[in-house]
């Protein structure tokens with residue numbers, strides 16, 4: 001029951017149960033790539049090649065949740 005940091009606002013677009021944990025924030029989320037879905041939320045993000053490589057290096061276990069992806073995209077965009 002302890003709220004830490006900014007509130008998580010999960011935005012499930014598929015309505016399916018989460019099947020993965022975000023290695024960055026620890027939140028549950030649904031990874032379409034893991035679940036074999038036709039669509040994954042990350043397909044809709046615009047990751048740069050540099051950011052993709054950074055993610056692969058920092059989080060070799062796989063996907064991050066949409067909240068973290070959006071944050072990283074914003075951070076990388078603002079630092080560019």
Ligand SMILES: [Zn+2]
Nearest residue numbers: 022025065068
């Ligand atoms: Zn996350």
